[in-house]
Amino acid sequence: MPASPEDRRVAGLAAAALGLTLAEAAIPLPIPGVKPGLANIVTLLVLYRHGWRMAAWVAGLRIVAGALALGQFLTPAFVLSLSGGVMSLLTLAWAMHLPRRWFGPVGLSVLAALAHIGTQLLVVDLWLMPGGSLMALMPLFLTAALITGLGNGLATAHLLRHDAPGQEGSHP
Amino acid sequence: MPSQVKPHVRSLLPGDWLILAAGLALVTGLWLQRTDSLDGRVIIRLEGRPFAEASLRLNRVIQVPGPLGESQVEIRDGRVRVAADPSPRQLCVRQGWIPPGGAAVCLPNRVAVENAASGYDSLNY
Numbered sequence: 001m002p003a004s005p006e007d008r009r010v011a012g013l014a015a016a017a018l019g020l021t022l023a024e025a026a027i028p029l030p031i032p033g034v035k036p037g038l039a040n041i042v043t044l045l046v047l048y049r050h051g052w053r054m055a056a057w058v059a060g061l062r063i064v065a066g067a068l069a070l071g072q073f074l075t076p077a078f079v080l081s082l083s084g085g086v087m088s089l090l091t092l093a094w095a096m097h098l099p100r101r102w103f104g105p106v107g108l109s110v111l112a113a114l115a116h117i118g119t120q121l122l123v124v125d126l127w128l129m130p131g132g133s134l135m136a137l138m139p140l141f142l143t144a145a146l147i148t149g150l151g152n153g154l155a156t157a158h159l160l161r162h163d164a165p166g167q168e169g170s171h172p
Numbered sequence: 173m174p175s176q177v178k179p180h181v182r183s184l185l186p187g188d189w190l191i192l193a194a195g196l197a198l199v200t201g202l203w204l205q206r207t208d209s210l211d212g213r214v215i216i217r218l219e220g221r222p223f224a225e226a227s228l229r230l231n232r233v234i235q236v237p238g239p240l241g242e243s244q245v246e247i248r249d250g251r252v253r254v255a256a257d258p259s260p261r262q263l264c265v266r267q268g269w270i271p272p273g274g275a276a277v278c279l280p281n282r283v284a285v286e287n288a289a290s291g292y293d294s295l296n297y
Contacts, residue, residue, distance in 0.1 A: 098187060099187070101185070102185050102186050102187035102188075102190075103185060103187035103188060103191070104183065104184065104185040104187070104188050105183075106183060106184050106185075106188040106191075106192070107185070107187050107188035107190075107191040107192075110188075110191050110192060110195055111191060114195060138202055139199055139202035139203040139205075142195075142198065142199045142202060143199045143203075146192070146195045146196065146199055149195075150192065153183075153188070154183055157183035157184075158183065161183075
């Protein structure tokens with residue numbers, strides 16, 4: 001089956017996201033479970049440039065390939081990553097229909113980040129560590145999500161502004 | 173749908189501020205609730221069943237009616253101890269102030285006092 005130009009584009013973008021995932025896995029972080037999630041910048045960019053379907057493809061490929069590369073495929077870490085990814089994509093599917101005049105990439109990024117970590121905490125609480133009173137750590141994780149969501153959103157907004165898309169009449 | 177709407181020039185639109193503010197409010201609320209709920213609880217058990225739960229912050233004396241008589245659990249200045257107990261050997265009273273995470277058990281009177289101070293250490297994390 002020959003690859004269409006769109007397939008190639010998805011693959012290239014997923015590779016970029018994968019690169020960010022791997023790079024950030026190398027950064028030592030003080031709290032387990034808290035990481036910047038830089039690959040979501042790519043997801044958001046694709047969402048704005050090419051729509052939700054392609055963003056879902058890129059994010060899904062990144063999650064699976066990232067888990068394979070990090071040796072986490074089908075482990076609990078992968079399940080967490082997948083559940084968080086699915087939920088933030090669903091959140092974005094809804095949030096992208098918010099009026100563009102008032103809601104930009106930063107808002108979407110924060111919503112997606114909160115949905116991501118919220119889902120993960122829920123999965124851990126219900127499945128991995130039932131009764132582990134993980135909910136006590138919720139404020140910590142949500143604060144982190146707020147900060148990383150803001151940072152990634154600002155980065156996305158910056159890229160959207162300064163990186164003219166290759167197609168469609170763009171203007172500075 | 174490949175939406176090619178140009179993002180606005182400003183990074184933060186009013187709705188974004190709204191989402192950020194809502195998120196901040198949520199997080200602040202959770203932090204406040206957390207310090208409230210985790211900052212030292214005292215759990216008193218009678219005959220193995222939870223009898224009372226109290227905060228370490230509030231100074232008070234709790235009377236626990238056991239089979240031998242009344243045990244008195246005293247909470248003062250963020251500490252807790254069994255102040256009086258009818259048990260013959262007074263082991264739980266002589267134990268003194270209960271350290272965070274520790275417990276005093278007055279076995280003859282079937283009373284157990286646990287200082288369930290917070291403490292998320294790496295072990296139970």
